[in-house]
Amino acid sequence: MVTNILEMLNITKIFPGVKALDNVNLKVKNGEIHALVGENGAGKSTLMNVLSGIYPYGTYTGNILFMNEECKFRDIRESEKLGISFIHQELALIPYMTIAENIFLGNERAKRGVINWDDTTLQARKLMARVGLKEKPDVLVKDIGVGKQQLVEIAKALCKDVKLLILDEPTAALNDEDSGKLLELLVELNQKQGITCIIISHKLNEVTKIADQITIIRDGSTIETLTKKNDDISENRIIKGMVGREMVDRFPKRVSNPGNVGFEVRDWVVYDPLDEDRIKIDHINIKVRKGEVVGLSGLMGAGRTELAMSIFGKSYGKRISGRIYKDGKEILIKNVSHAISQGIAYLTEDRKTAGLVLIDDIRRNITLSSLGKISKNGVVNESREVQVAKEFRTKLNIRSSSVFQLTGNLSGGNQQKVVISKWIFSEPDVLILDEPTRGIDVGAKYEIYTIINKLASENKCVLVISSELPEILGICDRVYVMNEGRIVGEMDAKGASQESIMRCIIQNTSEPIASGQ
Amino acid sequence: MDLISKIKGAFRNNMRQYAMLIALIVIVAFFQVLTDGILLMPRNVTRLILQNSHILILAIGMVLCILTGGNIDLSVGSVVALVSAMSAFLSVNLGLPVPIAIIFGLLCGLLAGMWQGFWIAYIKIPAFIVTLGGMLVFRGINNLILDGQTIGLPQDYVTLASGMIPDFIGGNGVLHITTIVIGVACSVIYIILSVISRLNKVKQGFDVMDKRAFILKIAAIVALINLATYWLAMDDGLPNVFILVAVLIAAYTFLTTRTIAGRHIYALGGNAKAAELSGVNTKKVLFWVYANMGLLSALAGIIFAGRLNSASPTAGVGFELDAIAASFIGGASASGGIGTVLGAVIGAVIMGVLNNGMSIMGVSTFWQNIIKGLVLLAAVAFDVYSKSKAKKIA
Numbered sequence: 019m020v021t022n023i024l025e026m027l028n029i030t031k032i033f034p035g036v037k038a039l040d041n042v043n044l045k046v047k048n049g050e051i052h053a054l055v056g057e058n059g060a061g062k063s064t065l066m067n068v069l070s071g072i073y074p075y076g077t078y079t080g081n082i083l084f085m086n087e088e089c090k091f092r093d094i095r096e097s098e099k100l101g102i103s104f105i106h107q108e109l110a111l112i113p114y115m116t117i118a119e120n121i122f123l124g125n126e127r128a129k130r131g132v133i134n135w136d137d138t139t140l141q142a143r144k145l146m147a148r149v150g151l152k153e154k155p156d157v158l159v160k161d162i163g164v165g166k167q168q169l170v171e172i173a174k175a176l177c178k179d180v181k182l183l184i185l186d187e188p189t190a191a192l193n194d195e196d197s198g199k200l201l202e203l204l205v206e207l208n209q210k211q212g213i214t215c216i217i218i219s220h221k222l223n224e225v226t227k228i229a230d231q232i233t234i235i236r237d238g239s240t241i242e243t244l245t246k247k248n249d250d251i252s253e254n255r256i257i258k259g260m261v262g263r264e265m266v267d268r269f270p271k272r273v274s275n276p277g278n279v280g281f282e283v284r285d286w287v288v289y290d291p292l293d294e295d296r297i298k299i300d301h302i303n304i305k306v307r308k309g310e311v312v313g314l315s316g317l318m319g320a321g322r323t324e325l326a327m328s329i330f331g332k333s334y335g336k337r338i339s340g341r342i343y344k345d346g347k348e349i350l351i352k353n354v355s356h357a358i359s360q361g362i363a364y365l366t367e368d369r370k371t372a373g374l375v376l377i378d379d380i381r382r383n384i385t386l387s388s389l390g391k392i393s394k395n396g397v398v399n400e401s402r403e404v405q406v407a408k409e410f411r412t413k414l415n416i417r418s419s420s421v422f423q424l425t426g427n428l429s430g431g432n433q434q435k436v437v438i439s440k441w442i443f444s445e446p447d448v449l450i451l452d453e454p455t456r457g458i459d460v461g462a463k464y465e466i467y468t469i470i471n472k473l474a475s476e477n478k479c480v481l482v483i484s485s486e487l488p489e490i491l492g493i494c495d496r497v498y499v500m501n502e503g504r505i506v507g508e509m510d511a512k513g514a515s516q517e518s519i520m521r522c523i524i525q526n527t528s529e530p531i532a533s534g535q
Numbered sequence: 536m537d538l539i540s541k542i543k544g545a546f547r548n549n550m551r552q553y554a555m556l557i558a559l560i561v562i563v564a565f566f567q568v569l570t571d572g573i574l575l576m577p578r579n580v581t582r583l584i585l586q587n588s589h590i591l592i593l594a595i596g597m598v599l600c601i602l603t604g605g606n607i608d609l610s611v612g613s614v615v616a617l618v619s620a621m622s623a624f625l626s627v628n629l630g631l632p633v634p635i636a637i638i639f640g641l642l643c644g645l646l647a648g649m650w651q652g653f654w655i656a657y658i659k660i661p662a663f664i665v666t667l668g669g670m671l672v673f674r675g676i677n678n679l680i681l682d683g684q685t686i687g688l689p690q691d692y693v694t695l696a697s698g699m700i701p702d703f704i705g706g707n708g709v710l711h712i713t714t715i716v717i718g719v720a721c722s723v724i725y726i727i728l729s730v731i732s733r734l735n736k737v738k739q740g741f742d743v744m745d746k747r748a749f750i751l752k753i754a755a756i757v758a759l760i761n762l763a764t765y766w767l768a769m770d771d772g773l774p775n776v777f778i779l780v781a782v783l784i785a786a787y788t789f790l791t792t793r794t795i796a797g798r799h800i801y802a803l804g805g806n807a808k809a810a811e812l813s814g815v816n817t818k819k820v821l822f823w824v825y826a827n828m829g830l831l832s833a834l835a836g837i838i839f840a841g842r843l844n845s846a847s848p849t850a851g852v853g854f855e856l857d858a859i860a861a862s863f864i865g866g867a868s869a870s871g872g873i874g875t876v877l878g879a880v881i882g883a884v885i886m887g888v889l890n891n892g893m894s895i896m897g898v899s900t901f902w903q904n905i906i907k908g909l910v911l912l913a914a915v916a917f918d919v920y921s922k923s924k925a926k927k928i929a
Contacts, residue, residue, distance in 0.1 A: 333812060355814035364812065372812055375805035377872050386802055387813035389795045396794050401739050440813065 021086075023048040023182060023214050024069075029080035031064055031073060038064045039078070040238045046182070046231075051208050051215045053229035055222070057260055057459035061238040062218045066184050070104040071097040084182070101181030105171045107190060107457075113160035117151070118142035120159050121174045145173040148211075150203060164318070165196030172203070183207070184216045189224060190457055193318040193485055194520070197221070201228050220459065222253040223488075234259040261461050269492035270464065272471040276307035276495060279346070280479040281448045286340035288328040294336050298324050300503040302340075306448065306479035311470060313494035313511065314483045315519050321503040322483045323367050326450045330364035331357035344447065358387055363446035365437055367453045367483070369430075373437040376426035380418060381407035383425050383436050388444045410439035415465060431462025438469060448479045455489060467493050487516040501526050554917065555865055555881050562885060566892030573895050574888070577770035585697055585842060587887035588776040589615070589835040591880055593858035594865070595787050596831035598879035599824050601862050602791075602804045604871035606662035608825065610651065610669030611832045611858055615851030616677040618644050618836030623686040623846035633691035641833045647673060648829015649822070656821035670855070678848050685847040688840055696841025699771040700778065710765075711772030718764025722757040729753055776838055783831075787876045800824060804871030860907070861886055864914040885910070 024046040031039040039061050046052045054062045067073050069082060071091030082089045084100055091097045094104070111120050118138050127137040142155040151169040153162060159170060168188060175183055185204075189197035205228055207213045219225050225232060232251060234241040241259050244251050257268075288299035299321050306312045314322050327334035329342065331354035342349055344360065351357045357364075366372040374383055384407050385392060392402045407421035414435045418428060425436055434454065441449060451470070455463040470493060474480050484490050490497055491511055499507035499522045506526035509518065566574045573579055593611050600608045618640045625636035647669065654665045704712045729749075736743050744752070767773055791797040799820045802810040811817045835854070840846050865882030867874030889910065893903045 330812070331814075353816070354812060355816060358814045366809075366812055371806070372808040375802050375809055375872065377805050378801065382798065382801075386798070386810070386815070389798055393795050396796060398793055398795060398798060400793070401736060401741060404741065405739065 021048055022046060022083075023085055024216075025081075025083040026065070026069060027081045027083070029065065029068055029078055029082075031061075031068055031078040038238055039068070041080075042235065042238070042240050044233055044240065045243070046214060046216060049208070049212055049214055050230040051204065051217065051228050053225040053232045054216055054218045054235065055220075055225060055232060055256060055260060056235035057461055060235045060260075060459075062235055063186060064238075065235070066104060066186065066216070066218065069097070070094055070102060070184065072104075098178055101179055102184070103175035103178060103180040103182070104184040105168075105175060105186065105188065107187040109164075109167050109171055111159045111167055111170060114158060116156045116158055117146070117153060117162070117170055117173075118155035120170055121145055121155075121177055123174070125178055141177070142173075145176050148176060149173045149207075150199075163196075164191045165193075165200065168192065168196075168200055169203070172207075176207075180213060182214045182216065184218075186218045187220065187457065188217065189219065189221060191318075194487070195317060197224065204228060220457065221486075222256050225256065226251050226253060232256060236260060236262060257460055260459075268460070268464065268488075270468045270471055272311075272474065272493075274310065274474070274495045276310035277477060278308055279305050280308040280344065280477075281306045281481075282343040283329060284341045284343070286325065286328070286342075287338070288324060288335035289337040291334065291336050298335060298503050299328060302500075302503075302505055304481075304498055304505065306481055308447075308477045308479055309474050310496065311474050311480045311482060311494045313490035313497040314481060314500055315485075315487065315490050315497055315523075316500035317523060318485065320500045320523075322500050323452055324503075325500070326364055326452055326481070326483060329357075330354060330362060330450065333364075358444050358446075361445070361447035363387075363441035363444055363449045365441055365449070365451045365454060367456070369433050369437050374425045374433060377424060379422045379424055380411065380416065380428075380436050381421040384410055384421075384439045384443055387440055391443070406443060407439075410443065414439055414469060429458075429462075431458040431465070434458055434462070434466060435469075438466070442473070446478065448481070449473060450481045450483070452483045453485065454482065455484070455486070463489075487519055490519070491516065499523060499526075554921075555878065555885070555914070558914075559881055559885050559888070562888055562892070566888060566895070570892060570895045574892055575766075577766050579891070579895070580766060581770045581774060583887055583891050584774050584777050584780075586891065587883060588696075588774075588780050589839040589842075590854065590857045590861060590887065591780050591883045592783060592831050592835040592838065593854055594861040594879040594883040595783055595876055596828040597855075597858040598862040598865070598867050598874050598876055599787075599791070599800060600662070600828055601859075601867045601869075602800050602871055602874050603821055603824050604804045604807060605869045606655070606821075606871070607666070607855075607859050608651070608662065608828050609666040609855050610647070610673055611828065611835070612851035612854035612856075613670045613673035613677070614644055614647050614829055614832035615836035615839055615854055616848070617647060617673040617680075618833040619840030619846040619850045620677040620680040620686075622692065622837055622840055623688055624680050626689050626692075627686055633689055637837055640837050641830060644833020644836065645826055645830045648826040648832070651829065652822035652825030655825055656818040662825075677846075677850070681846060681848050683848055685845050687845050692837065692841035693844050694841075695775055696838045698775050700773050700775060702772060709769075711768040711770075714764050714768040714772040715761075717773065718761045718768075721764075722760050725756065725760070726753055779834075779838075784876060784880055791876055796820075796823075801872055804868075804873075806872075857886060858883075860911045864911055866918065868918075869915075882914075 022045045024044070026042065026044040029039050029042045030037070042061065042065055044065065054065070056062050068078050071094050074092045075090035084102065089100070112123065115123070121142050122138055127134050127141060139155050146153065146155065149169045149172050151166060151173065153166060159167060189200060192200060201224055204215055204217070208215055217229070230246050232244045234256065236259070282305045284303050286299055286302040287297065290296040290298050302325060316322050324334050328338050331351050332338055333354060342351060349360055351360060351362070370376065375386070381404055385403050389398060392399050392406060404421060410416065411418065411421050416432050416435045416439070418432060425433055428436065454470070455466050470480060470482070482490070482494060491514060494511045497509050497511050497514055497519065498505050499509070499519055501523050507522035563574065597608060597611065600606050621643045622636055622640045625631045625639050626633055651665050651669050654660045655662045700713060702711050702713045704716060733743055733749065743749070764773065791800065799810065799815045802813070802815055803817050803820050807817055836851065839850060861882035862874065862879045863869065863882070864885055865874070865878030865880065867879065886907065889907055890903065893906065
């Protein structure tokens with residue numbers, strides 16, 4: 019019984035001035051895992067928003083057939099009723115409610131408006147077992163890790179008797195361990211319980227691993243659909259379809275020529291800001307040479323961001339101790355502006371919540387950390403500012419209508435380029451880049467790697483934190499492996515492999531890694 | 536085509552403010568007709584300025600508080616009361632000269648603002664709660680000082696608050712010549728500054744406004760300035776407080792748009808975390824914004840007490856709400872990071888015209904409150920609506 023559970027035919031969606039979708043066709047077979055890939059802004063999420071009724075019938079043209087029935091969804095509730103569940107990238111859970119409450123939110127086990135709590139707990143347990151979530155139903159969602167929260171979302175979909183599960187970048191915020199578990203679960207749900215899945219993902223290795231069919235979307239049009247059995251579905255093949263050209267190399271070449279040690283951290287110790295007896299960063303020593311790109315690898319929660327933020331003007335943690343040396347001389351960093359003035363820059367992990375002022379334009383975001391450079395007696399020289407912004411816009415190829423465009427309206431890759439511009443403008447000697455390519459498309463990643471190479475060639479010390487092992491191996495000279503707040507390994511990137519890094523982490527883990535956190 | 540789309544873009548970005556300006560013009564025209572032309576008579580325009588100067592001053596400070604992240608200051612009415620009581624105490628009970636009493640009054644407001652800023656910025660208590668506390672505390676201190684009585688103030692206060700600038704040049708009894716001269720002088724300064732700024736931009740190769748549009752804009756503003764001063768010159772000339780308020784508007788517009796401090800305020804409201812990790816000392820910014828609010832409240836308190844010629848236990852009741860409403864009507868965002876000083880001023884003027892126009896018409900204060908409330912709601916609803924529309928476009 020291989021029929022199409024879903025057919026989206028000639029979908030066209032026009033936003034004022036932009037054709038977001040242009041005659042897109044998507045056919046999903048019953049019982050398969052169907053991957054939707056494409057660069058950022060290609061139209062994947064828009065297409066799924068059309069499907070789930072977020073963009074109601076009438077705001078697009080084309081037909082949607084679900085289980086051979088024509089659908090004209092006016093809102094999400096109507097699509098959910100038919101068994102279509104859409105799990106967004108930003109999870110829609112309520113942190114101060116329990117797992118059970120979250121699972122049944124909007125679908126409460128109740129009679130005449132009065133909730134039956136025993137039944138809720140009982141049903142929640144069953145659903146949690148189906149998704150392999152080992153927690154008590156009355157644990158608050160804020161107390162479990164992102165990996166487990168993702169499982170709660172899936173359980174929530176299951177309780178609505180889902181037939182078609184749509185996941186938008188489900189593993190973007192997960193480490194490799196949790197991602198693996200989540201993908202296994204999807205395959206299991208798919209094979210044992212017959213749930214059809216559409217997965218949107220930038221992580222092509224995952225896509226090739228689990229998908230039966232892959233539809234590639236580029237610039238609002240369907241390019242092709244590849245089938246696992248019949249077509250070549252290697253990563254290079256997919257990338258070619260996504261960017262419309264053969265990507266010879268995912269990482270630009272660089273001649274590395276490290277000089278003297280330019281940045282060094284010794285005996286760095288940081289305690290948890292919420293629990294001052296709990297050590298988060300445990301006697302860490304790292305060195306970065308001038309012109310060297312050093313990777314900091316580790317699972318989520320290893321303490322990499324905490325390390326970087328505690329160095330960057332004590333932005334994280336309590337009872338910080340240790341020494342920082344720049345060019346062999348010890349420096350003291352009291353706060354963020356002090357760190358910036360001493361030539362240290364930190365690109366935050368999350369550009370939207372901590373990197374950019376989204377309601378402000380490109381120009382003002384670029385100059386925010388170095389306003390002193392374009393000011394006299396506290397008065398900003400606006401024409402100089404525009405000039406600076408224009409230079410960066412050209413140099414880093416920030417695709418935008420002008421430097422006055424709001425950063426909130428840019429795509430992920432271009433947003434990241436704005437944040438990088440901000441830090442380059444502060445003229446740092448040491449750059450700490452925390453997940454510099456998270457959630458951005460292949461083409462933009464390449465551009466960011468090129469910028470990183472250029473910074474290194476200008477003799478800056480670059481420390482890159484990344485959860486993507488191929489990236490660490492592809493752009494770094496040397497790698498530190500971090501786990502549970504300690505440096506557990508240091509290796510030359512040339513001699514290292516994804517396996518050797520993972521092995522290093524696993525061997526240095528004190529307890530077996532629990533699923534989720 | 537390119538020019539038109541640019542103008543359109545600039546208009547869309549500032550739509551809220553233009554919309555409010557248009558709303559203001561419509562409201563003025565409306566009352567001008569309904570009051571049989573009384574609204575815009577020179578005497579009434581003077582009265583409008585005198586009656587609303589304290590709200591304008593408070594709105595300038597309030598919009599800064601709101602910019603930092605939707606924080607409001609509920610205590611401004613009580614600070615007004617506190618400072619007016621202090622003024623009475625210092626100048627009447629202690630017999631200090633008025634200038635000294637004014638300086639102490641301003642200091643007192645600044646201290647009240649710093650006290651609140653300390654709790655908000657450094658101890659991280661929500662502004663709503665700190666200023667709600669302040670509202671009670673400062674009102675209480677006012678009552679303690681005045682012992683529940685109303686005290687009259689020296690004449691100098693009244694002159695400051697309700698007086699006009701003297702006619703140095705000597706009038707002919709019909710027109711206040713000094714006022715007209717000031718208008719002309721301001722126009723000349725404005726033209727010179729605009730031309731210099733335009734030439735600078737051209738020199739650096741920036742896009743500038745079309746030449747005709749530029750001349751038109753200057754002509755319109757010059758005409759407006761001179762019409763306003765000519766109008767007031769037909770009465771008794773420029774009120775002292777008009778000059779004070781104009782200077783404040785100019786200074787705070789400059790502060791918010793052209794200085795590092797201004798940028799930091801907007802960045803803090805736009806994204807506190809990003810601002811902090813970009814080296815903005817967010818605590819310091821928050822502290823000084825509230826300290827500044829205290830200072831401006833003190834100034835408003837002195838003006839208000841002077842206009843009423845007395846310090847009373849109920850002075851300033853409800854002022855905080857007028858200032859907050861003015862800021863929101865003027866386009867400030869309740870979540871911070873969006874809003875302008877000029878917008879808040881327009882908002883305050885709208886409120887003032889509504890009050891004044893309805894009073895002339897003899898609308899009861901009950902109805903006045905209802906209408907003002909609906910105007911506030913409509914303004915913010917319009918904002919939310921236009922934003923959701925903009926989001927769909929993006």
